[in-house]
């Protein structure tokens with residue numbers, strides 16, 4: 001690749017694109033928004049009954065749904081902005097894998113609404129780390145971007161509490177037990193001092209089975225955190241988690 005192309009790619013990648021078209025249908029828009037009114041009305045914001053513990057959509061309000069009962073025991077409470085389904089799922093994939101970093105502002109703002117509602121007394125925000133190798137390949141860690149931007153908006157410090165010391169398989173194809181095994185020993189706490197007696201909020205993009213958060217929360221609880229909560233952009237509904 002010539003220098004000129006490299007430069008062009010750099011500009012393309014680092015530019016926060018202006019919001020001239022709808023991020024879902026591509027239609028031209030004439031307001032300061034990311035979506036046209038029609039697509040915006042179809043975004044899967046979680047608003048109906050949820051499980052109070054894991055924050056996922058349920059048929060009726062529940063304290064502990066069947067997917068988190070006895071399993072997600074290390075987090076005190078979890079909330080997500082969206083139910084993980086199209087078009088939100090493709091927007092998040094674009095943000096995560098396809099360098100659509102201009103969606104950060106929209107996502108972080110939505111996270112901040114839930115932060116002020118449920119997690120306003122948290123003292124430290126943290127994120128799910130990637131191995132140095134993966135982060136170098138992707139050029140950024142989407143979980144870290146979300147946590148850092150949220151931290152700026154809500155004025156609560158964001159600390160890198162963990163490092164990922166083992167490369168793991170992508171979780172998507174694994175069931176819950178395989179996920180736990182896959183993640184065992186993958187994360188290391190950087191400093192116990194920053195955790196002790198603190199209310200900690202883990203920020204991530206998607207919660208599928210919640211295994212990653214569970215593993216991190218176990219480590220934080222062992223280091224005597226006061227509480228550990230989880231805030232994600234999207235979670236998979238309990239209705240779609242039957243087989244996991």
Ligand SMILES: [Zn+2]
Nearest residue numbers: 022025036039
């Ligand atoms: Zn649209």
Ligand SMILES: [Zn+2]
Nearest residue numbers: 051054065068
């Ligand atoms: Zn639940």
